[in-house]
Amino acid sequence: MVISAKNPVHSILYLILTFFTFTIHYILLNAQFLAIVNFIVYMGAILVLFLYTLMLMNLNKESEQPKSNLVKIAAVIGGGCFLVTIVAALKTFGHSAPVLLKETNLGLVKNLGKTLFNEYLLPFEVSSVLLLSAMVGAVLLASKDSKPTA
Amino acid sequence: MEHLTQTIQTVPLNAYITLSTVIFAIGVIGVLVRRNAIVIFMSVELMLNAVNLLLTAFSVYLGDASGQVFVFFIMALAAAEVAIGLAIIVMIYRNTNSIDINVLSRLKW
Numbered sequence: 001m002v003i004s005a006k007n008p009v010h011s012i013l014y015l016i017l018t019f020f021t022f023t024i025h026y027i028l029l030n031a032q033f034l035a036i037v038n039f040i041v042y043m044g045a046i047l048v049l050f051l052y053t054l055m056l057m058n059l060n061k062e063s064e065q066p067k068s069n070l071v072k073i074a075a076v077i078g079g080g081c082f083l084v085t086i087v088a089a090l091k092t093f094g095h096s097a098p099v100l101l102k103e104t105n106l107g108l109v110k111n112l113g114k115t116l117f118n119e120y121l122l123p124f125e126v127s128s129v130l131l132l133s134a135m136v137g138a139v140l141l142a143s144k145d146s147k148p149t150a
Numbered sequence: 151m152e153h154l155t156q157t158i159q160t161v162p163l164n165a166y167i168t169l170s171t172v173i174f175a176i177g178v179i180g181v182l183v184r185r186n187a188i189v190i191f192m193s194v195e196l197m198l199n200a201v202n203l204l205l206t207a208f209s210v211y212l213g214d215a216s217g218q219v220f221v222f223f224i225m226a227l228a229a230a231e232v233a234i235g236l237a238i239i240v241m242i243y244r245n246t247n248s249i250d251i252n253v254l255s256r257l258k259w
Binding site: 011012015018019022025026029030031033034037038041042045046049050053054056057071072074075076078079080082083086087090111112114115116119120123124127130131133134135137138139141142 | 164167168171172173174175176178179182183188189191192195196199202203206207209210215216218219221222223225226227228229230231232233234236237238239240241243
């Protein structure tokens, strides 16, 4: 649905639906922190950003002219080959054990926070630097034309 | 609710791997088929999320919290990537009045 919808806005709405099912999956896996983060960051921030960008561009009228059929078929075959390979590799594993919740409080905020701030403190700080540089870069890129003299 | 929890406990790991693979493949096909730059971006997001789900499933399966921390980092990275990418797309749109990626084949080098 996401990739087959002609209108990009519909595509984004389908993507929101897909991410909502992801959130439900996280809740079912008892990863509550990730569920909340997924809900807020993806569905709240990223997809709204997509939607605003798309509406800002206002290109609903001009439909994209489709790629040639050959390219489409080749793309579907390529993706399908990938799918078949992984699934066939899975078949060789045979039956797998069910996903049991060994530690029921694994995905809770308290437990994740302990792991995050003990073992992964340096990556955490580095990711903050990454986010800062991304913010600066985005502002720089998006506002280049408005201030030509700056 | 108790019954639901019992049922979910019986979902095999292979089901999660298969689901993630299918979603990842849909993302790959989306990148290859579409020409709208924003839709391609959304396909990339789809692939990232497939990997996130798989990491979480493995993390729960092994009882290790590191996987979920990784997913958190991937989400932070995806947010940064989306901000930069959308800024670039907006800039392309201002310059060329289109977000068709074939326009970009005229890029110098």
